[in-house]
Amino acid sequence: MRPYVPGKAQRVGAIQPIGPVVPLKPINRRYFEPSYNERPEMYPAVHAAPFMASAAMSQQLMQQAGKLLERVQHSSEFATKIMDAAQRGLNDEVVRLIRSTGVSADMHMNFTPEGIILKLVSGTAEKTYCELDLKLRWRE
Template sequence: MYYNPYPIFVYPTYYPTLAIVNPPALHQPARYLAMPTNPINTNPFPAVNTNKLKISAKRVKRIMQQIQLLTDKIDGSEQFAHDLMDAAQKSNKSEVERLIISTGITMTFETNYTPDNIRIVFTDIECCKLSLVLSW
């Protein structure tokens, strides 16, 4: 026979369900907002002004023309491509820069190279940079 250690049987159906008039919300709204609301201007960002963006786009076109000079020289001259790759693989930075300048490039640039590629970052000091990565 089964022994029941509790003298009273408790069944959930014996007790009436408690009706809650205003159930508590699972998520309480924040009392303080992270950014104060401004009824005059609801946009937290400044007004859009595209002048600097247009200037940067024009200057990037000049950088791309400089890159075109370099890539045309590499594509058109087997000897130049060989000399550039050879100097980069030997970590001869001055020779790499001399070869790049010999293509007619007039703007500032930085070169980094690995056994797999050469990275040339062309910089327009006032606005922008453009990276060229050539693999070999």
């Protein structure tokens, strides 16, 4: 058997060379991956107006949440009232306290032994435009 010679391809178990190995040409990706401008038509047309409206409503929710957080952060009496009412299961009192900070958006609340979960919702009953979730811990 002949010794191996780099650059020459040989059949396994054969004595004759089969010829030089030719490198493959790289694949032109343009034919396989459409660019952003060449989007397939299976996607719907893009309308930015609802997205922009949702962003504006989200900013309003964040301002309301900011007022609530500011009050909780700087008033230990207010924070204690919310925690006490939540632990006693007085949901209406918790809502009243939160509304007193200027939160007017619809909200859903959940209390756990570790904290409170608030979901502020903007929109109508049929259509929700945006939601803002706040999760605040009151236990270490």
